[in-house]
Amino acid sequence: MSVWAVLAAAGSGERLGTDRPKAFVRLGEQPLLAESLERLDASDWVDAIVVAAPPGWEEPSILLAEELGCSKVSSCVTGGQTRAESVKRALAEVPDDAAVVLVHDAARPYVDDAVIERVLTALNEGWDGAVPALSLSDTVKRVDGDRVVETLTRAELRAVQTPQAFVAHVLRDAYENGDLATATDCASLVEARGGRVKIVPGDYRLVKITDAADLERMAPLT
Numbered sequence: 001m002s003v004w005a006v007l008a009a010a011g012s013g014e015r016l017g018t019d020r021p022k023a024f025v026r027l028g029e030q031p032l033l034a035e036s037l038e039r040l041d042a043s044d045w046v047d048a049i050v051v052a053a054p055p056g057w058e059e060p061s062i063l064l065a066e067e068l069g070c071s072k073v074s075s076c077v078t079g080g081q082t083r084a085e086s087v088k089r090a091l092a093e094v095p096d097d098a099a100v101v102l103v104h105d106a107a108r109p110y111v112d113d114a115v116i117e118r119v120l121t122a123l124n125e126g127w128d129g130a131v132p133a134l135s136l137s138d139t140v141k142r143v144d145g146d147r148v149v150e151t152l153t154r155a156e157l158r159a160v161q162t163p164q165a166f167v168a169h170v171l172r173d174a175y176e177n178g179d180l181a182t183a184t185d186c187a188s189l190v191e192a193r194g195g196r197v198k199i200v201p202g203d204y205r206l207v208k209i210t211d212a213a214d215l216e217r218m219a220p221l222t
């Protein structure tokens with residue numbers, strides 16, 4: 001079973017307020033992208049990697065992979081306007097005979113083998129896809145402007161992370177036929193096509209780095 005990883009790293013990182021895209025801000029000693037790149041490359045579960053780089057940062061992304069000795073990086077594509085567009089472009093570089101695609105956000109640097117094993121095991125059980133998720137500690141409300149419309153049942157809700165794993169042809173179908181404009185993760189596109197997606201335990205270290213405070217909080221973990 002060949003497993004191809006797609007690393008979505010093309011976000012602008014506007015909310016970080018830096019002069020460079022999020023994948024190239026420093027996390028400890030290295031660019032943020034380096035952490036997930038090295039970890040995916042070192043994983044025995046992963047056979048090859050396609051990186052979606054920020055426009056204009058393709059060359060530095062390839063150089064970084066070379067410097068780190070990440071030999072599994074097969075190609076680097078120019079990311080699109082949205083995460084879904086970036087993943088779609090990377091998916092086009094995944095060969096037809098790939099069995100599984102593992103999609104991961106570079107903004108979640110601390111991916112590890114334990115979570116990769118959990119999502120891949122679910123595919124072996126026959127699921128179309130699997131996503132790591134955490135229960136919520138906050139109560140979540142649906143709103144209309146500043147008016148509360150509804151309070152959702154917390155026990156039924158999960159905060160979903162990456163890496164997300166999918167049977168390759170299921171993910172391709174979802175990206176070819178789905179509404180990419182509204183998708184904030186891959187699983188939602190698969191669900192919309194009737195795919196069966198399993199929830200597996202996530203990890204608090206997989207929280208997404210969005211702003212400067214997240215960077216400060218996460219850097220000591222490197």
Ligand code: C5P
Nearest residue numbers: 008009010011081082083086105106107
């Ligand atoms: O911006 P957001 O939080 O949705 O980003 C999640 C992941 O998707 C990040 O790793 C980011 O680099 C990536 N992304 C992308 N292309 C975009 C926007 C986000 O690859 N156009």
